Amino acid sequence: MSPEYDIASPGAAELFESLRAFGYDLPTALADIIDNSISASARNIWIDMTWDGAASRITIRDDGRGMTEDALRQAMRPGSLSPLEDRAANDLGRFGLGMKTASISQCRCLTVMSKPRDGEACIRRWDLDYIASTGTGEWRLLKGSDLLTDTDRRLLEEQDQGTILFWDRLDQLVGDAAVDDETAQKHFRERADAVKAHLAMVFHRFLRGRNAIRLHLNGRPIEAWDPFLEDTDKVDPLPAETLVADGEAVEVKAFILPHHTRITPEQHAGAAGPRGWNAHQGFYIYRNKRLLVAGDWLGLGMQKEEHFKLARIRIDLANSADLAWQIDVKKSRARPPAALRRDLLRIARAARGQASSIYRHRGKVVQRKLGSNDVFLWNHVVKRGKTYYKINRDHPLVRKVLETADDKAPVRALLALVEQTIPAPLIVINNAETPDGFGQPFEDSSADLRTAMAETFQALIEGGRGRPDAARALLTMEPFNQYPEMVAVFLEEAATGQ
Ligand SMILES: Nc1ncnc2c1ncn2[C@@H]1O[C@H](COP(=O)(O)OP(=O)(O)OP(=O)(O)O)[C@@H](O)[C@H]1O
Ligand SMILES: [Mg+2]
Known part of the structure; x- marks a missing residue:
């Protein structure tokens, strides 16, 4: 029935x-x-x-x-x-x-x-x-x-x-x-x-x-736009890898694109892509050679940053992998299966490391030329046999805050308070107990680092420096001197007047 x-x-x-x-x-x-x-x-x-x-x-x-x-x-x-x-x-x-x-x-x-x-x-x-x-x-x-x-x-x-x-x-x-x-x-x-x-x-x-x-x-x-500039010999590919999840093999190959000084301005401008260099870093997912995703770190916990923009990684899928990769009707999305995340993370890290080393190297070259008159935020002062830490009033950002504040007294009071109460003894004890227990400045907050850098840069310019000069000054300033790759990107933008 x-x-x-x-x-x-x-x-x-x-x-x-x-x-x-x-x-x-x-x-x-x-x-x-x-x-x-x-x-x-x-x-x-x-x-x-x-x-x-x-x-x-x-x-x-x-x-x-x-x-x-x-x-x-x-x-x-x-x-x-x-x-x-x-x-x-x-x-x-x-x-x-x-x-x-x-x-x-x-x-x-x-x-x-x-x-x-x-x-x-x-x-x-x-x-x-x-x-x-x-x-x-x-x-x-x-x-x-x-x-x-x-x-x-x-x-x-x-x-x-x-x-x-x-x-x-x-x-x-x-x-x-x-x-x-x-x-x-x-x-x-x-x-x-x-x-x-x-x-x-x-x-x-x-x-x-x-x-x-x-x-x-x-x-x-319509002419092709090739994100990997394969018709130039200036791209450094990392070795291709085949990864397998749920019986589906995918091929992954990372490309490190050349710094703009190694290609023509036209090639550089062309390679930027419809959404620009920064947006087009990351994984490119192809399904039967048709591009689904054009630059994305696939939710692997990585941000798009200027100094990683030369890293582009190709993933090739067959249409039999549709289910495992959660392809959508619009063919504009794909999500890697959980089993592949570790490998993709490893490949992404390697590619990002190589891409940023290009900028790191360039930043270091400039840094070396500048010598080591580093500007510190904290000065170490010894008075009558006792140690104090003082905030450098000549640091461009400190100076800007002091100059632009309508009411300077509370700012001065705050700086004095911070200096006088810095828990130096506690820091000493912690450091003795766990010598490697301190994070590096901005270690896991690159967005904050970028903001601090941008504000300092701005303060330098308002203090009368030209843009390239201000960018170079960042290279000698704590903690930006530890991130020459990020400063190098600043330098480049300053030089091209963007
Ligand atoms: N230009 C075309 N030439 C020949 N057949 C076509 C053409 N466009 C569509 N078809 C036929 O129409 C069917 C329906 O197309 P449609 O795009 O709606 O779905 P699909 O391609 O099968 O799947 P999807 O929703 O993933 O695109 C196709 O499977 C194909 O057989
Ligand atoms: Mg269709």
Whole structure:
């Protein structure tokens, strides 16, 4: 006997509205569509973003294998294939959702036209406004060749095979902007630039080499952005390692990028990437050579710091590792399995150590040139055979505080109080009991160290020093003299006037 049940299908209009909120932006949405074209063996992908006010349109066309009418009907269904299904080794998909969720995150009307080799072209459309207007909650997938104009259809009919997506009613990108709305048009153009930068990065390994695909945006080819500068011989890779977790092997290879003095200014500027040098340090996770994560320390307890920015580490996954690495629908996230964290931490430490040693070395060279007139915050004073510790009133930060305070008396009183009550005897005892028990200054608070450094730097400048000179002065000042790599970054920024 079959159990009792109700049919509880979601209302189409409601669920579509919810599916819009997956958190795509325009570049990540387009990347998800291009995944499909690549999985369909496309050699060329053409993206066109046409400004026409509220009627602006984005099309994505490929010359891949296309779909039969049955396949297209199935492909248009949210959840067209279970994520549990085994996929071909070069398939970039996983959830059976991307084409729908990515498209409708940007537009309210998605039309797909596809044509397999030796087959007829077919068309299907999800129109969110139409679905809402029926008031039935039905999943009405529109069909028929009259959904598109002759000109639109010709875009594909002239090819042997392929697929084209039309994104209309781009409410996220243009809303109801008038055609002559210059601000909206400028925004549209800027988003096109962001798309270009993102796709150049995400698909860079498909855009070069023997079986390279070609990506065109508004008629122009998109050039690869390679985070590892593999076409220069200036990058120091650490040996590649294969790590295994849950029976899945991943390859990890760290690259130490060259200091900017070893490459051309153009190479240096280009290598910065869409989000800049600092943001693009860390792990790069690729799934079937498609980039998911572009620089992240993966929650291993490490921060992004300027002096680690030359460290970029590549991780290569196969799509069979999706579950273990918690790949998301947008293909913009991956989390390493717990079993790999120790190894990844070890590799990250080694890469960070090497990257910062480049700056450390540079800082030390300058330090040596400057000699050792170190500026201390604490001065050791002996008076009548007794030892005192006094705060150096000439330290730039102390001087600034004393000069800028409206009421100087409490500041002076505070300094005197600190000096007079410093628990020197206790420190001596502790040190005798546990000689290695003291942390180094700012040992586990690099953010505080950076703030202290920045404030001191600022105080030096306000005290009349030039920026490069102020940065150099930091190298002779306690405790910054112990962190030449961090000061070296300051020096560089001071020199380039950033
Ligand atoms: N450009 C295309 N050419 C040929 N087939 C395509 C194309 N785009 C989509 N398809 C077909 O439509 C299906 C659904 O695509 P969709 O992006 O929604 O899901 P997916 O790629 O299977 O998984 P994911 O949600 O991870 O992207 C694909 O599996 C593929 O069979
Ligand atoms: Mg897909």
